[in-house]
Amino acid sequence: MKLLRLDHDGLLDYTHRQLSNFFPDSRPADRQVMAAHMPEALARIGRCINHVRCWTPDTFDHLHSTQYCLYLYYLSNTLWRNTGDNELATRLFLLNKALNGIDCFYEIELPDVMFIGHSVGIVLAKATYGSHLVLYQNSTVGKNHGIAPVIGEGVVMYPNTAIIGRCQIGNGTVLAQGVSIINRDTPGNCYAFANGHGGLHFTAPKRDILADIFRS
Structure with a gap:
């Protein structure tokens, strides 16, 4: 999937900096944990994007608020499912709530589409x-x-x-x-x-x- 404006490392840095700015107690290891599970989260948002008519297939834009909202959900849910790390998942949930005004807990299983x-x-x-x-x-x-x-x-x-x-x-x-x-x-x-x-x-x-x- 093509990422607009940022490559994968750029998106990882962008998300990590947001966490650090919103939650200054963010752990240094958060970036490494996110790096391990971000590909799966991007694959999940990619499947969703490819089914939505108004979105360009195989293209993710971190400045598209709804796409970024779903990315933060899929990332938090993927991390929690794979690692049981509820502390980092909680930070991502709270970041999504702060940025996008949505209350969507990481334990909720939303559909792929x-x-x-x-x-x-x-x-x-x-x-x-x-x-x-x-x-x-x-x-x-x-x-x-x-x-x-x-x-x-x-x-x-x-x-x-x-x-x-x-x-x-x-x-x-x-x-x-x-x-x-x-x-x-x-x-x-x-x-x-x-x-x-x-x-x-x-x-x-x-x-x-x-x-x-x-x-x-």
Whole structure:
């Protein structure tokens, strides 16, 4: 995968300097640990980039805020999965939160293919996430009494939406702006709207939104 503006060592230095500036207690060994696992993280963000229509295939831009947001998540998650080093993973999680306004803990298993429209205000719990997830600003996935949702494939969360608690969100569910789903399921292959009386209204999709976002 081609890196714009920076080579691999430059990206490693760039990320390490950010950690050192935001968290002055950063350990000297952090750079070496990141160097060992950055190729895997870049391979993961590369797979994601290659599926998103609006992004140039096989090209990563560290100044593209969403791509960098996903890179920091994949790097923190990769480090944690491979080493169990939660201290460095926590720093990367906090860096992502500070730079991009997203609360996405490193232990969360996000899919290899997903798209974030705008990361600001996104909060993600340790839930189950299906492939081809689409998130926009101020979308929230949360637990209720310790129970987390199960989100199917191809789910789209437009701005200011929420999925909370004991939910089974069917494949292909699209949440209209402002919709909250709390402790209930969706049938899948549907648009979910608020009905004005505190409930939900489901309609059949009239177009394939995912086809506009992802390459086949």
